[in-house]
Amino acid sequence: MKKKQIGGLIIAAVLFIAVGVSSVLTNAVSERMLESSVETLLTGNYTFNAPLSDYIAVVRVEGTIQEQTSTGALDSGYQHTTTLEYIDRLMEDSNNKGILLYVDSPGGTVYESEELYLKLKEYKETTDRPVWDYMAHYAASGGYMVSMAADRIYANPNTVTGSIGVIMSGYDLTGLYEKLGIRYVSITSGENKDSSQLTDEQIAIYQTQVDEYYNKFVGIVSEGRSMSEDDVKALADGRTYTAKQAQENGLIDEISLYEDMKDAMSKELGTDEFYELETPVSVWSSLFAKAEEIVPKSEAQILTETAEEMESGVPMYYAEQLQ
Template structure:
């Protein structure tokens, strides 16, 4: 065999081995990377997309209540849920109670309120934090701290509001839609077979309205009591202010609903000096590589008419009692 042929065979063999080794290494690295992304995503789902990693020294924790206070929305592979996250926030406060380096909570509220259930549960969790640790909670109101947003603020030792804050709206709303007229025009007949006259609320009777009114009155009475306790006022004094109206920061200060009007930076500085703590900490999103990539893909996929209709229906009132302030559009 000629030397050139032998040399070519050797080179071919070397290339074959090199390609094989490279392929094995590539597959191994790809599997490792895929496994790591899946592990990240699994952890991302379990934690709601947030990690508790406080500093190893004394700090003040910032707890944000932004958006509608409601049941936690699901986090998925495509994205980290935005807005107020109820379960994550409660777990965050639990972690703060167990951390001796934590010296207090700065409650940052920018919310028009939300459901009765979640609003009161958050309020009670903040009260538990204070009673368990003896540490203070200071509250700062941003754009809105109304209704349920005002209720959670009642857990605070001091309440500050931005000069342009809208607050108050102490009251309860339970709303829904009567679709019977629309159904009739569309030729749709609603049928329900119930065990009692008040099981079907598709067409509200006077008796049913009275039943729901009694529930709203009960929640309202509880709200008034929480405000009276939080602001050191009598229930009669609170009721004079609690007809559902909102207040500007100046009006709230004049009526004893807040303690001071301040910019956020100035409030943080005052709290830092009071507690002699310079460090502030808050949860940050732990959005991972896979969820970031898939979020970009999701944004490219157009929504179907069914999806749009479903999302629109979800935004409509559902009859759930709420500490919520309707916002003018």
């Protein structure tokens, strides 16, 4: 066999082996990337990949402030546990120079609203770094409460804010159950254990709880806005305010567009680098939501979901929106 033929065979063999090895490695890497993507999608392992130089962190509070029941990317809206963990990471990062709190929320549960407020306070006390707040469409009730941790509050000209108050609501479905032939039965250890049909005594009991949460809310606003509690209570009858009204009443500091507010914060803190927590792609969330809309629901499902949407005695810092 000629030397050229032998050389050609050797080169072909080497190329064959190289292509095979490359294919195996490529498949392994691809599978690992796919596994990682699926894991991120399902478990919501958000990536903290902040800049290695000075930056301002954007913390978004969008949607109802409530318990995070899972950490998957298939969940949309505000992610409570993820947000708290994000703020913890920011406290540990010396490159972080402050937080821009972006609020677009009508509020939410008492528990989670106050927990987020306290976490932001902890961030300020631990790091001595500022928190600036920007209100978008809504920053009402619990959305306004979390803003009280901010050093400066900016609002869009069309923001709806305020709604300083507490609501505890639910449905009395006994009339509907009777029409459907459903009999509700409860065996309790005390006359106030069952609240399916509220008595005057039970209403008075729940009112004391609402009043307690309300007074706490007033105290937080009083501290955050350097106002007396009497002045806060004069504004805190549950009503919402436009940005202009809120500024006139001392509930916010400035009316501004978002980019203008970012420019002001950049100049104040000496950096134009802004960082947001990197989240998994949410396209699958939209697809599953569309699929869920197509599937017809039974009457029982509709009744159950309606009752859950209206809550069932859970105290809320929440502003009900006109449809």
